[in-house]
Amino acid sequence: MPELALPFVTTGAAAAGGAQAILPLVATGLAYDAGGQRRLGPLDLTIEPGRRTVLMGPNGSGKSLTLRLLHGLLQPGAGRIAWAGRPADQAIARRQAMVFQRPILLRRSVQGNLRHALQSRGIHGAAQTARLAAALAMADLAGFADQPARRLSGGEQQRLAVARALSLQPEILFLDEPTASLDPQSTWQIERLLQAAHAGGTTIVLVTHDPGQARRLADTVVFLHRGRIVEQTPAAQFFEQPASPQAQDFLAGRIVL
Amino acid sequence: MRIPLMLAGLALAAGLNAVDQAAADDRFIIVQSTTSTQDSGLLDAILPAFTEATGIAVRVVAVGTGQAIKNARNGDGDVLLVHARKDEEAFVADGEGVERFDVMYNDFVLVGPSADPAGIGSSKDAVAALQAIAAKAAPFVSRGDDSGTHKKEQALWQAAGIDVAAASGGWYRETGSGMGPTLNTALGMQAYALTDRATWLSYLNQQDFRILVEGDPRLFNQYGVILVSPARHPTVKAADGQAFIDWLLGPDGQAAIAGYRINGQPLFTPNAQPMALRKAG
Amino acid sequence: MTQEFAAAFSLAWQLLASADPALREIVLRSLAVSLSAVSLACLVALPLGAALAVTRGPGRTALVLLLNASMGLPPVVVGLLVYLLLSRSGPLGALGLLYTPSAMIIAQTVLVTPIVAALARQIIADLHAEYDEQLRSLGLTPLATMRTLLWDARFSLLTVALAGFGRAIAEVGAVIIVGGNINHVTRVMTTTIALETSRGNLGLALALGLILILLALLVNGAVMALRFSGLKAAYA
Numbered sequence: 001m002p003e004l005a006l007p008f009v010t011t012g013a014a015a016a017g018g019a020q021a022i023l024p025l026v027a028t029g030l031a032y033d034a035g036g037q038r039r040l041g042p043l044d045l046t047i048e049p050g051r052r053t054v055l056m057g058p059n060g061s062g063k064s065l066t067l068r069l070l071h072g073l074l075q076p077g078a079g080r081i082a083w084a085g086r087p088a089d090q091a092i093a094r095r096q097a098m099v100f101q102r103p104i105l106l107r108r109s110v111q112g113n114l115r116h117a118l119q120s121r122g123i124h125g126a127a128q129t130a131r132l133a134a135a136l137a138m139a140d141l142a143g144f145a146d147q148p149a150r151r152l153s154g155g156e157q158q159r160l161a162v163a164r165a166l167s168l169q170p171e172i173l174f175l176d177e178p179t180a181s182l183d184p185q186s187t188w189q190i191e192r193l194l195q196a197a198h199a200g201g202t203t204i205v206l207v208t209h210d211p212g213q214a215r216r217l218a219d220t221v222v223f224l225h226r227g228r229i230v231e232q233t234p235a236a237q238f239f240e241q242p243a244s245p246q247a248q249d250f251l252a253g254r255i256v257l
Numbered sequence: 258m259r260i261p262l263m264l265a266g267l268a269l270a271a272g273l274n275a276v277d278q279a280a281a282d283d284r285f286i287i288v289q290s291t292t293s294t295q296d297s298g299l300l301d302a303i304l305p306a307f308t309e310a311t312g313i314a315v316r317v318v319a320v321g322t323g324q325a326i327k328n329a330r331n332g333d334g335d336v337l338l339v340h341a342r343k344d345e346e347a348f349v350a351d352g353e354g355v356e357r358f359d360v361m362y363n364d365f366v367l368v369g370p371s372a373d374p375a376g377i378g379s380s381k382d383a384v385a386a387l388q389a390i391a392a393k394a395a396p397f398v399s400r401g402d403d404s405g406t407h408k409k410e411q412a413l414w415q416a417a418g419i420d421v422a423a424a425s426g427g428w429y430r431e432t433g434s435g436m437g438p439t440l441n442t443a444l445g446m447q448a449y450a451l452t453d454r455a456t457w458l459s460y461l462n463q464q465d466f467r468i469l470v471e472g473d474p475r476l477f478n479q480y481g482v483i484l485v486s487p488a489r490h491p492t493v494k495a496a497d498g499q500a501f502i503d504w505l506l507g508p509d510g511q512a513a514i515a516g517y518r519i520n521g522q523p524l525f526t527p528n529a530q531p532m533a534l535r536k537a538g
Numbered sequence: 539m540t541q542e543f544a545a546a547f548s549l550a551w552q553l554l555a556s557a558d559p560a561l562r563e564i565v566l567r568s569l570a571v572s573l574s575a576v577s578l579a580c581l582v583a584l585p586l587g588a589a590l591a592v593t594r595g596p597g598r599t600a601l602v603l604l605l606n607a608s609m610g611l612p613p614v615v616v617g618l619l620v621y622l623l624l625s626r627s628g629p630l631g632a633l634g635l636l637y638t639p640s641a642m643i644i645a646q647t648v649l650v651t652p653i654v655a656a657l658a659r660q661i662i663a664d665l666h667a668e669y670d671e672q673l674r675s676l677g678l679t680p681l682a683t684m685r686t687l688l689w690d691a692r693f694s695l696l697t698v699a700l701a702g703f704g705r706a707i708a709e710v711g712a713v714i715i716v717g718g719n720i721n722h723v724t725r726v727m728t729t730t731i732a733l734e735t736s737r738g739n740l741g742l743a744l745a746l747g748l749i750l751i752l753l754a755l756l757v758n759g760a761v762m763a764l765r766f767s768g769l770k771a772a773y774a
Contacts, residue, residue, distance in 0.1 A: 073674055093677045104672035107690045116686065120676040168676075287637060287718075296736050301721065316637060318718035332626030333636055437736025462738030492626050492634070 023049035029079035057224035097170035103161035139163035155186025289334035295319035297455035323403030332490035335498035354483035396448035401431025455524035546744035575646030587658030608652035617715030
């Protein structure tokens, strides 16, 4: 297994510079409706700076919806989201990043994808060159810089997507089951990148199905069931003594109704 | 991609502008004329001599007489060269043109398949021929496009006392297109048609068709030339347009018209009045 | 009939082999007019198509419908509209563009723009559906989104431009009205074919038609080669 290069992960507070803090992220009474039906909430949720929050729950419990609402890809039907007390705006949006379950890569080369993301955040010139090289090394894709991104293997594609997100040096990174369809080695590589980002100060909100991954990465676990938060506890407590019967069933590998 | 494309577009536009510009720098006039003068090859044959003599290029827009007159009324031409005397005189009377002059004539002929189902080939009488065609309900193809030829044909039907509108779509077929396409249609349908002699002689697809009726004085086809009124349309190039008209009516132009032949046959007969008479008139 | 086809083929070959100067002139003019028209149409239609694909708002559906419907605009109608516009007695008459290659370019641009815009909108909308979440996550402005989509769809859009070019180079109805088919000035392949058909010179008309097809084939081949090499380099 190749050793992953982690040349720099200066994110989080460092990247914020002198700007006003955007965390904690507080959702109050958050709800989402589709087709006249309530699909999520109302729920209250707080993401603390520098923490790794893992959203778990069975299929259809509303994990991905929650993530998209927090990141601003969907507009809530009710409730409010506050970033250090302020509503989201363009500037706050540009201090976040997201990785999707199936990586959305442009029809460009590996470095073309990285350059596009950096340019979109106004990073040009020497800074862009440096971050691009670092991201390539981070994703262990330096030898593939000029390859079409969509010809990479599934694991390579997701590594590129994570490196692309981290190259933006977001203060908060959302990930929607980033390793759901990857082999164990690719999963391990992605997790290493996330650990390094966390060490650099990036706040992480991760959706996963995999209790093992949650155990390895979570500081806090939020367990959802049928669009509601059933448990919101420190990871150790969640895995040792899950309070709700749904979480108990889920951890035991039983079908959760 | 967009940038190279844009550059290519700009380069091309610039190039064409240059072409336009070069052409605009040349002296030229626009002549609104009929398809018969172009399809017969007359203008291609005689215009180079005029351009050489005067340095004025002639740009010919060849459409039906009706459309040529409309275009000229819009000011989209300097000289009108057509063959529908009444309309030409109306054009001048309306103040759209300066003065009308006879240039040349040819004649119309009735063409049809050698088999001649209506048996019109034995007589010179064009009106009687049309009556015979109508009596047999033999197919006849009309321009149907308000051209000079179409107007002549309508006048002949009227003289024959036949209401072709009633037969339209039956044995009487209106193509609504130029002389050439109409002849193509007549050949395809083995139908009779009225055409000017010049177009017929230069038409290369005659197959078994031939001239069946000719020589009737009523088939006479006079061409006139008019300078579009610079008073009405200030963009008209009056001097150069007049130079063209003078040349066309003068000895050089008239000789060039007389000299244009296909297979030894003249297509048009020049008949401009001598200069002295024109001035007097 | 077969004899006529054979004669037309042999005539087309003779014209090509002898590099007939008259033929070269009208071929070059056809290419210049239609390529210019397609380029200008793309300048307008690609951003328009992208804008319609990316934005949602009132009137958008109506505009898309209008665009799709105007793909079927008859060339003669376009020619007539442009004639009325450019005629000396029309609103743009003072420009003196009627019966020039510029007038033909304008007419073909009007003819081709709806086609390019409508097809581009469809292609870009499909790509947008795929990229949407990533681009919004990056916080791209609508303009930057359009730019990204136009660039990434460029090879498909090349095919769209080709469809527009095919329509432009093959049409006769618009250019014969606004160009006037003036020898050495506005005579192109299609108007020459119309003229030779009028003259009953069917063999030459057919031969010119064959050369027109050959021309379209060459342009298509060039674009396909470009697309293929580009796809190999950047696509997946």
